[in-house]
Amino acid sequence: MTASMYILLLLAFIFANIPFLTPRLLGIFPLKRKHFGHHLFELFVGFGITAGLARLLESRAGSVHPQDWEFYAVVVCLYLIFAFPAFVWRYFWHGRNRE
Template sequence: MDVGASAWLVVLLALVLANLPFINERILALVPLRGGAGQAPSKPFIVRLLELTVLYFIVGGIGRALEGRIGTAFPQTWEFYAITACMFLVLAFPGFVVRYLKKKH
């Protein structure tokens, strides 16, 4: 896989995984929640934020592995992680809007 394809793969993966906590009611899309008596389970917002953090590190690990596979992985400083975390939050905005801001009819 060339450099351009792996970069787009990481961006698309980040887009999908950033919205994942907001489009389903399972933890990491794997573990179902137990609802109350006859109620549909609903994830609290803090659980969604923790899930978003875990998924950020998963995407970062995949990106790091792809970078290492292409050549030497470059060392990163805190600025890189601050920028990529903000980008991950921006990519999560569509899922947040659909979950919390869109009016239900």
Template sequence: MTSTTAVWLVLVLALLAANLPFMNERLLLLGPKRAPKPFAWRLAELGLCGALTLAAGSMLESSLGQIAPQRWEFYAAFVCLFVTLAFPGFIWRYLRKQPRADV
């Protein structure tokens, strides 16, 4: 696998993982279904998905060669990018027009 392929793979994985908490009503994708899942659960799942994305990226980087040392700037940029990638899922879950229930 080339480094370009690995970068695109991590970006697609991050996009899917960032939107996953907003697209389902199950706890951690496998748990019981919650009618309206609380926003705090969605944030916790977003953090867990972010950590799993970082782990996948680190594994891909180690398979390509030596892992570059990361400082706090890398993690701050990752959090900002991950939250930005989660924006479509947030819009879909909370800001789209809901169908009326009284019809």
């Protein structure tokens, strides 16, 4: 694996966890209460940025390989697995320790 692949995986991990760690929408707009719909929207945006960056890196390394639906299903599942630590912190540990 090249350094750009490691950087891409690190960025995917960061983009997957940021929605659950910050009370701001997209890290910019302050919200009084951030609900699960906001988190899903931010996950979708982060996934889009990560996918776009991955495609850019692949095109710079050579030709872009066509992928079937199985590839995208695995990538989405991997992205959700990356988001799991912050999800657990937000909804299980953080909520329980507030009281």
